[in-house]
Amino acid sequence: MAGAIWAVTETGSRAAGAGLKAVSNEVIACGQALAEALGKELEAVVVGAGVRPAAEETAARRVNAVRLVDDPKLDPYTPDAFTAAIKQAVDAERPDLILFPHTYQVRDWAPRLAAELDAGFISDVVGHRVEDGRPVFVRQPYQGKLNADCVFTDEGSHLASLQAGAYLADDAAAGNDPAEILLQTVDLSGVEIRTEVMETFQEVEDKIDLSRADVIVAVGRGIGKQDKIGVVEALAAALGGQLAASRPVCDNEWLPMDRQIGSSGQTVSPKLYVAVGISGAIQHLVGMKNSGTIVAINKDANAPIFAVSDYGIVGDLFEIVPALTARVKEAKGA
Amino acid sequence: MKIAVCIKQVPERDARLRIAEGGARIADEEIGGAAVEINESDQYALEAGLRLAESQGGEVVVLCLGPARAEEAIRRALAMGAARAVHLNDPAFQDGDAAATARALAAAIESEGPDLVLTGLQSDDAGWAQTGVIVAARLGWPSATLIMEIEIEDGKVKVKRELESGWFQWIRLPLPAVLTIQSGINTIRYATLKGIMGAKKKEVRKLGPADLGLSGDQVGASGRQVEVTRLYVPEKTKGAEMIDGDAPTAAARLVERLQKEAKVL
Numbered sequence: 256m257a258g259a260i261w262a263v264t265e266t267g268s269r270a271a272g273a274g275l276k277a278v279s280n281e282v283i284a285c286g287q288a289l290a291e292a293l294g295k296e297l298e299a300v301v302v303g304a305g306v307r308p309a310a311e312e313t314a315a316r317r318v319n320a321v322r323l324v325d326d327p328k329l330d331p332y333t334p335d336a337f338t339a340a341i342k343q344a345v346d347a348e349r350p351d352l353i354l355f356p357h358t359y360q361v362r363d364w365a366p367r368l369a370a371e372l373d374a375g376f377i378s379d380v381v382g383h384r385v386e387d388g389r390p391v392f393v394r395q396p397y398q399g400k401l402n403a404d405c406v407f408t409d410e411g412s413h414l415a416s417l418q419a420g421a422y423l424a425d426d427a428a429a430g431n432d433p434a435e436i437l438l439q440t441v442d443l444s445g446v447e448i449r450t451e452v453m454e455t456f457q458e459v460e461d462k463i464d465l466s467r468a469d470v471i472v473a474v475g476r477g478i479g480k481q482d483k484i485g486v487v488e489a490l491a492a493a494l495g496g497q498l499a500a501s502r503p504v505c506d507n508e509w510l511p512m513d514r515q516i517g518s519s520g521q522t523v524s525p526k527l528y529v530a531v532g533i534s535g536a537i538q539h540l541v542g543m544k545n546s547g548t549i550v551a552i553n554k555d556a557n558a559p560i561f562a563v564s565d566y567g568i569v570g571d572l573f574e575i576v577p578a579l580t581a582r583v584k585e586a587k588g589a
Numbered sequence: 590m591k592i593a594v595c596i597k598q599v600p601e602r603d604a605r606l607r608i609a610e611g612g613a614r615i616a617d618e619e620i621g622g623a624a625v626e627i628n629e630s631d632q633y634a635l636e637a638g639l640r641l642a643e644s645q646g647g648e649v650v651v652l653c654l655g656p657a658r659a660e661e662a663i664r665r666a667l668a669m670g671a672a673r674a675v676h677l678n679d680p681a682f683q684d685g686d687a688a689a690t691a692r693a694l695a696a697a698i699e700s701e702g703p704d705l706v707l708t709g710l711q712s713d714d715a716g717w718a719q720t721g722v723i724v725a726a727r728l729g730w731p732s733a734t735l736i737m738e739i740e741i742e743d744g745k746v747k748v749k750r751e752l753e754s755g756w757f758q759w760i761r762l763p764l765p766a767v768l769t770i771q772s773g774i775n776t777i778r779y780a781t782l783k784g785i786m787g788a789k790k791k792e793v794r795k796l797g798p799a800d801l802g803l804s805g806d807q808v809g810a811s812g813r814q815v816e817v818t819r820l821y822v823p824e825k826t827k828g829a830e831m832i833d834g835d836a837p838t839a840a841a842r843l844v845e846r847l848q849k850e851a852k853v854l
Contacts, residue, residue: 334722334731334732334733358753359734359752359753360752362710362718362722362735363722363732363734363735365719366687366718366719366720366721367722367723367725367726367732369719369723370688370691370722370723370727371726373814375688375813375815376687376688376717376719376814376815378687378717379716379717379718391818395716396714396715396716397606397716400606400822401606401608401820401821401822401823402821402822402823403817404817404819404820404821405815405816405818406815406818407814407815408813449731450731450733450760450762451760451761451762452758452760453747453758453759453760453761455752455756455757455758456758456759457755458757470853476602494854502772502773503629505773506772506773507776518753519751519753519755520755522754526853527847527851527853527854534602547851547853548847548851550843551829555603557822561829561831562829564829565830566829566830566843566846566847566851567829567832568831568832568839568843569831570836570839575839577836578836578837578840579840579843579844581837582837582840582841582844583854586844586848586854587854
C-alpha cells in the first residue's frame with residue numbers, strides 16, 4: 256500500500272531450490288523496527304520464479320502482507336528483469352521506503368532501479384535511528400574508519416540496502432497468524448533482457464577447507480611484500496594453525512585464492528584467529544567475526560579489526576610477530 | 590575499440606583523515622599531496638581496459654570527476670597507457686551522491702561514444718557501489734558487476750561475474766555496456782619512465798556542467814538525493830583489550846592471556 260515500508264527478500268536460483276536466503280530475515284528485522292518507529296505498514300517482497308514457498312516462509316514473520324512477484328522471466332536472475340518487475344510494482348503501490356540486503360545481487364540491480372525511479376539510494380547501511388519522523392541511516396565510509404549519518408533529500412520511494420550482519424535475523428519477530436500473500440501482477444512481456452546467462456560454477460581445485468581449522472593466522476595488506484609472508488607463516492606453524500589471508504594478499508597472488516577469508520572467500524570460526532596486518536574491511540570481517548578468540552596486530556590503532564577483536568597489539572608486525580612466535584614456542588615447549 | 594575507464598582519486602588507506610568544519614565531509618587539504626591514490630578497483634579497471642585496447646586494437650579514454658588535485662591521478666592513468674582524459678573539474682560537481690556523480694559521468698561518456706565502459710566496483714572512500722550501474726542506467730546500456738574476466742566477441746562481451754561464497758557465472762552482454770571490475774582481475778602494471786614523460790603531453794579535457802548540457806543544480810551537492818549530515822569516528826562498542834609494551838613484553842602478555850583467560854593455547 257502507499258506509504259508502506261517494503262522489505263525485499265532474496266532467494267536462491269530455481270535450480271538451487273529458490274529457498275529464502277538468511278539475509279532476508281535481517282531485512283525484515285530492520286523493517287519491523289522502522290515500521291514500528293515510523294508508524295508504517297511493513298510489507299515483505301518476494302521476487303523470482305517459482306518462489307511461492309519462499310513467500311509462505313516469509314508470511315510467518317510479523318509483516319502486514321507479503322507481495323509475491325513471480326514470473327518465469329525472473330529466473331535466472333538478470334538486472335533487466337528484476338529492475339523492470341520491481342519498478343512496475345513500485346509504480347503501482349508507491350511504498351515510502353524499500354529495504355534490501357546489500358548482497359552482490361542487490362548491488363547488481365538496485366542502483367539501476369534507483370536510477371529508473373529517480374530515487375535516493377543509501378547503500379551498505381549498518382544502522383538507523385528516527386529523527387523528526389524520518390529515518391537517518393548510518394553507513395561506514397572510508398573502509399569502516401568513519402560513520403556517516405545519511406538522509407534522503409528528495410521525495411518519493413527511497414531505497415536502502417543493509418550490510419550483512421548489521422541486523423540480526425533472529426530479531427525478525429514471528430507473526431501471530433500467517434500474513435496475507437498478495438500476488439503482485441507484473442507484465443514483463445515487453446522487457447528486453449540483454450544479459451544472457453551462460454554457466455554458474457564453483458572453481459574447485461584442491462581447495463583447503465579452512466573452516467575445519469582450530470587456529471588460523473591470517474595475513475593482510477600490511478605485510479607489504481610476498482617474500483615477507485614467512486614471518487607470519489612461522490607464527491601459524493608455532494601455533495599449529497593454518498595460514499590464511501585477506502583479499503588483497505590473494506589479489507596480489509602472494510597466497511593462493513583458496514586461503515582467502517571473507518565474503519568472496521571462506522567463512523571460518525576457529526577457536527583462535529590471529530589477524531596480522533589486516534585493517535578489517537567488512538568484506539573480511541563477515542568471514543571471521545564469529546571466531547572464538549580474535550587477536551589483531553596492526554600498526555593503525557584505529558583499524559576496524561580491533562572493534563571485533565578480544566586482544567589487540569598496535570605496532571610494527573615485523574617486530575611483534577617474531578617475538579610472539581618465539582614466545583608461543585617457549586610456552587608450548589614448557 | 591574505444592574503451593572509457595572511470596577512475597576516482599581517493600585518500601590512501603593509511604591516510605589520516607580530518608573531518609572538516611561542519612562535520613559532514615573530510616577536510617580536503619588533508620587529502621591533498623601524497624596521501625591520495627587511484628581507487629584500487631578503478632586501477633584494476635584501468636589495467637583491464639589497457640589490456641583490451643592492446644589485444645583488440647583501440648584506445649582507452651580516462652574519465653575522472655574530482656577537484657584540481659585529481660589531475661595527479663589522471664596523469665598516472667595516462668602514464669600507464671591511457672590515450673587521453675576527460676576531467677570533470679568544477680566546484681559544482683563537489684559533494685554529489687552516487688546519482689549526481691553518475692549523471693555527470695554518463696553525460697561525458699555519451700559525448701565520447703565508447704564501445705565499453707569500465708570502472709571499479711566501488712570506491713574505497715564513499716563505497717556506495719552504485720555509480721557504475723547508475724551510469725549504465727542513465728545511458729540505457731546493459732551492465733554487469735564484480736567482473737573477474739572479460740572476453741570480447743563480435744559486438745558482444747562475455748564476462749565472468751563473481752557471485753558470493755566462491756561461485757562465479759559467465760554471462761554475455763551486447764555492446765555498448767558498462768562493467769564494474771572486481772579487485773584482483775589482473776596484475777596492475779607500473780608506469781614506465783617513458784610513459785610518465787609521455788603523459789605530460791597527452792590531452793586532458795576539462796569540462797564543467799554546461800559543457801555536458803547539465804545545469805549546476807543537477808550535479809554535485811545541488812543534484813544529490815542523499816545527503817551526509819554528519820561524519821564522525823564510530824564509538825567503540827566491544828573493542829579489544831589493548832596490550833602494551835615493547836614487542837617481547839607485549840608478546841609475553843598476549844601469550845599469558847591466551848593461556849589463562851582465553852584458554853586457547
